[in-house]
Amino acid sequence: MIGTRSSHLDADALKVRGLCRAFEGILALSSIDLTVRRGELVGLMGPNGAGKSTLVNLITGFDAPTEGRILLGSVDVTGWSPRRLASAGMSRTFQHGHSFPMLSARENVEVAALGVRINPTAARTQTDEIIELLDLGDWEDTLAGTLSHGLERLVGVGRALATQPSFLLLDEPAAGLNEVEGELFASVLERIRAERNLGIILIDHNVPLMMRCSDRVHVLSQGTTIAEGTPDGIRTHPVVVEAYLGVT
Numbered sequence: 001m002i003g004t005r006s007s008h009l010d011a012d013a014l015k016v017r018g019l020c021r022a023f024e025g026i027l028a029l030s031s032i033d034l035t036v037r038r039g040e041l042v043g044l045m046g047p048n049g050a051g052k053s054t055l056v057n058l059i060t061g062f063d064a065p066t067e068g069r070i071l072l073g074s075v076d077v078t079g080w081s082p083r084r085l086a087s088a089g090m091s092r093t094f095q096h097g098h099s100f101p102m103l104s105a106r107e108n109v110e111v112a113a114l115g116v117r118i119n120p121t122a123a124r125t126q127t128d129e130i131i132e133l134l135d136l137g138d139w140e141d142t143l144a145g146t147l148s149h150g151l152e153r154l155v156g157v158g159r160a161l162a163t164q165p166s167f168l169l170l171d172e173p174a175a176g177l178n179e180v181e182g183e184l185f186a187s188v189l190e191r192i193r194a195e196r197n198l199g200i201i202l203i204d205h206n207v208p209l210m211m212r213c214s215d216r217v218h219v220l221s222q223g224t225t226i227a228e229g230t231p232d233g234i235r236t237h238p239v240v241v242e243a244y245l246g247v248t
């Protein structure tokens with residue numbers, strides 16, 4: 001890892017305890033407990049409106065919980081700003097986020113690296129590594145706005161990796177990808193896992209992809225946890241089958 005910053009907590013686990021979020025009195029999330037360890041991929045599933053993005057927004061500081069705690073290792077990071085959390089090792093992609101269209105793929109990643117690190121040389125080296133890891137070398141000088149949807153999503157993942165996270169939260173990074181792009185994404189995810197010791201939360205509606213990629217699966221419905229466990233346990237869980245058709 002290059003240029004590790006003093007504010008980086010290098011935590012072994014991300015823990016969410018009793019997290020609640022109410023919007024105008026209506027609970028979007030209720031008493032959520034979730035733990036992700038370094039090296040582990042937790043699949044976060046649930047129907048539309050279940051509260052998945054709300055949970056990611058809370059964990060990454062883009063929204064504040066009504067109740068509950070977020071811990072990075074033993075440090076309580078509840079209420080920290082997104083920037084402070086990014087420096088501490090938390091990173092995310094956005095469900096509806098876009099890269100800077102008028103910057104190249106490479107510049108998009110480098111700008112994100114510079115956002116948490118002042119040393120331009122370290123940012124450049126970090127960008128080189130990410131371009132290679134994501135196999136974006138052929139497109140590094142292409143304007144992000146002209147890339148295919150699948151490649152643009154990978155640039156988004158590259159931007160998230162540029163902050164040297166310990167924990168990476170991916171909000172539907174494979175949404176809208178065709179079958180070939182989806183396979184490419186799954187293989188890139190495998191490579192990220194093999195080469196970087198990250199704790200990952202992955203949100204997606206593609207059940208086979210989630211079952212294949214996840215070590216554990218956490219299922220939300222209407223803001224509450226309805227099941228959690230291994231992919232095999234979840235696949236046949238009666239409550240999940242009822243709430244989330246197609247899991248059988």
Ligand SMILES: Nc1ncnc2c1ncn2[C@@H]1O[C@H](COP(=O)(O)OP(=O)(O)OP(=O)(O)O)[C@@H](O)[C@H]1O
Pocket residue numbers: 023028046047048049050051052053054055095
């Ligand atoms: N800023 C907000 N103000 C009011 N209600 C909100 C806000 N953000 C989310 N909600 C509500 O919280 C609930 C959970 O929304 P959220 O976006 O977290 O769901 P999701 O599981 O990510 O759904 P999807 O699969 O469609 O992305 C929904 O009922 C939504 O309308």
Ligand SMILES: [Mg+2]
Pocket residue numbers: 052053054095
């Ligand atoms: Mg969402």
